[in-house]
Amino acid sequence: MDTQGQSTSPFAINAKDWSWKLWPLFPIYPYGQRRSLLQEVVKDTIWTIDQVQGIFYVVVPIRMTIVRLEAGGLLVYAPVAPTVGCIRLMRDLEAKHGPVKYIILPTASGLEHKVFVGPFARHFPQAQVYVAPSQWSFPLNLPLSWLGFPLGRTQPIPADPKDAPFANEFDYAVLGPIGLGLGKFEEVALFHRRSRTLLVTDSVVSIPNDPPAVVQLDPYPLLFHAKDSADQVVDDTPANRRKGWHRIALFAFFFRPSVLDVVQFGDVLRNAKTASDRSRKGYFGFFPFKWKPNWEASFQALHSGGRLFVAPVLQKLILNRAPQETLDWATSVAGWDFQRIVPCHLDAPVQADWRQFRQAFAFLEKFPLVSDTLPQQDFEFLQELNEGLTRRGITPPEREKV
Numbered sequence: 001m002d003t004q005g006q007s008t009s010p011f012a013i014n015a016k017d018w019s020w021k022l023w024p025l026f027p028i029y030p031y032g033q034r035r036s037l038l039q040e041v042v043k044d045t046i047w048t049i050d051q052v053q054g055i056f057y058v059v060v061p062i063r064m065t066i067v068r069l070e071a072g073g074l075l076v077y078a079p080v081a082p083t084v085g086c087i088r089l090m091r092d093l094e095a096k097h098g099p100v101k102y103i104i105l106p107t108a109s110g111l112e113h114k115v116f117v118g119p120f121a122r123h124f125p126q127a128q129v130y131v132a133p134s135q136w137s138f139p140l141n142l143p144l145s146w147l148g149f150p151l152g153r154t155q156p157i158p159a160d161p162k163d164a165p166f167a168n169e170f171d172y173a174v175l176g177p178i179g180l181g182l183g184k185f186e187e188v189a190l191f192h193r194r195s196r197t198l199l200v201t202d203s204v205v206s207i208p209n210d211p212p213a214v215v216q217l218d219p220y221p222l223l224f225h226a227k228d229s230a231d232q233v234v235d236d237t238p239a240n241r242r243k244g245w246h247r248i249a250l251f252a253f254f255f256r257p258s259v260l261d262v263v264q265f266g267d268v269l270r271n272a273k274t275a276s277d278r279s280r281k282g283y284f285g286f287f288p289f290k291w292k293p294n295w296e297a298s299f300q301a302l303h304s305g306g307r308l309f310v311a312p313v314l315q316k317l318i319l320n321r322a323p324q325e326t327l328d329w330a331t332s333v334a335g336w337d338f339q340r341i342v343p344c345h346l347d348a349p350v351q352a353d354w355r356q357f358r359q360a361f362a363f364l365e366k367f368p369l370v371s372d373t374l375p376q377q378d379f380e381f382l383q384e385l386n387e388g389l390t391r392r393g394i395t396p397p398e399r400e401k402v
Contacts, residue, residue, distance in 0.1 A: 017085035026115045029054045030218075036086040037214040041342060041349050042195045044068065044097075048348060049089055050214035051080045053112060056283075057221035058251045061212050062112060063344050065199050066093060067192055070169055073098035076127075077190055077199045078106055078113050078344050079120035087123050100124040102166055104157070105131040106201045108177060108186035113201065113344065118148025128165070129154040132186045134177035157188060169194060171336060175203065175329040178322040181395040185318050189329075191336045197349070198338040204360050205311055207303050208347040210238075211245035220281070221248070230268075230275040230287035246299040247291065253302065253312050256381040259295035263288045301375040306347065308356045312374060315363055316382040317389070320398040323364040327402055334358040366401040 015033065023032045030052060037050045045068050050061045065077040074097055080086060094100065103124065105117045108131075121129050133156040135144060145151040158164050161172050169192060176186035190199040211222055222244035223234045234240050250257040268288045272278065275285025310319065319326045334354040341350045341357065362368035389395040 017088070018083055020081045020083050022081075022115075022119060026111060028112075029057065029059060029221075034081045034083050034086075035214070035217050036080070036083060036089060037217065038089045039213075039348075041065075041340070042197065045195050046192070046197055046342070047093065048342060049080055049086060050212065051086075052214055052218075054221065054248075054252075057224045058248050059215055059221045060248070060252050060345055061214050061348075063342070063348060065342050065344075066090075067169075067195075067197075067199075068097045069101065069166070070194065073101040075102040075104065075166060075170075076100055076120075077104045078201060079103060079116045081116050082120040082123055090123070100127045103127050103129045104188065104190065105129070106188035106190065106199075108132045108134045108136060108184055109180075110201060114147075118150065121150050121154075125150075127153070130157040130164070131155070132174065132176075132188050133157060133159070134184050134186045136183050173329055173332045175326060176322070178318060178325065179396060180318065180321065181389075181393075189333050191333075191338060193336075196337060196339045198333070198336065198341045198357070200341060201344045202314065203310065203343075204308050204341065204357060205343050205345055206306050206308050206347040206350045206352075207249050208306060209242070209303060211241050212347065215245065216241065224282070225251075225289075227276075227287065227289075228291065230271040230285055233276045246296065246303075247289075249302065250295070250299055250378070254378045254381065255313075255385075257295075257298055258375075258377040258380060259292045259298045261290040261292060263290050298375060298378060302378075306350070308341065308350060308352050308360050309374060310360050310363065312379060312382055315374075316379060316386045317395070319361075319364065320386075321396055323399055323402045327361055327364055330358055330361040364401055 018033045018035050020032050020034045034051045039048045041048055047066045048063050050063045052059045053062045054060060062080055064080045067075045069075060074093060103117065103121055105114060107113050117129065121127060129150060131154065137147060144154055161167055171191040171193065173189050174186065177184035187201045187203055189203065215222065219236055219241055222241045223236060224244065225247045226234045226240040226244035268286060271287060272285030275282065275287060278285040334357055336354065339353055341352050342348045386398065390397045
């Protein structure tokens with residue numbers, strides 16, 4: 001169930017509860033205002049707190065997961081921005097279930113996750129911080145303490161899961177590090193045995209047909225992308241919110257899907273003069289989008305009933321650099337008896353088992369037992385980007401499928 005107390009209501013809350021003053025560290029929408037939405041996933045055991053993030057109103061959920069430990073206390077996986085509202089939700093959980101004991105940063109490359117860990121950990125000075133082992137920063141590879149991580153209580157997650165202080169309740173497996181030239185990709189999948197729940201960061205996702213609840217707290221981005229032209233006025237209806245969400249999903253996964261026409265810059269400027277919203281919030285009427293008539297079919301192929309899949313950017317730019325290592329990791333994770341998956345983005349919880357998880361990585365196999373690929377025409381821009389990065393020596397070449 002969704003829990004919208006005083007800290008999550010868009011009306012009954014002071015805007016100071018949303019304030020995130022450190023937004024210049026990661027300057028993307030919604031900048032200095034981040035609302036938090038609490039959801040109970042497993043009664044009295046697992047909760048999530050969602051916020052939103054995006055560029056040019058392409059907004060998607062970013063999520064942290066909180067697990068109640070059997071001996072008392074809490075484990076936090078992938079913290080979000082510790083706004084006043086977010087911390088209030090955490091204090092409520094602590095009052096019922098004990099203090100935060102462990103904070104997990106499950107990625108080495110995801111700045112949208114890494115940037116919040118230090119500020120979040122300062123609110124819980126007794127918690128131990130465990131991070132994916134191959135941390136790095138750009139342009140200088142700095143010590144974690146210089147990046148705001150608490151000195152003396154931050155350490156890499158142990159190589160052997162049996163050595164972790166929470167080993168009696170959790171298993172985990174580390175994907176990577178996968179070399180990407182400038183940095184490395186790494187992810188820690190965490191399995192909570194008692195609730196049969198798998199926590200992942202970016203490796204797999206599922207797209208809901210309706211906009212997630214946290215995205216609907218402020219519908220402006222949804223209605224912005226529901227427009228067909230700069231001068232159109234879009235009513236706030238469930239159908240228009242859904243239309244905007246479907247287009248946002250196509251943007252988020254393909255950057256430039258095949259069902260989107262490129263609008264000439266001169267036309268964009270001319271259309272801005274008659275735009276329905278020429279305010280700063282409306283980007284001064286700047287609306288460079290023109291969708292083809294068949295765009296909805298492209299979303300439905302991507303959605304496909306809410307299936308589990310690997311995001312296209314990971315398929316084309318990251319995991320194809322290490323297909324065997326990725327498949328070995330996916331097979332290892334598939335050995336756990338989970339019945340739901342909680343990713344850090346898009347839909348959650350996703351009712352899925354080891355078969356559906358392992359099948360999501362079939363794109364790395366030459367001869368998959370079951371073919372379930374995403375619409376390949378929408379991969380054209382990502383393929384061009386992949387080839388360009390390799391040609392310029394920015395990233396290593398992709399390897400052959402296994």
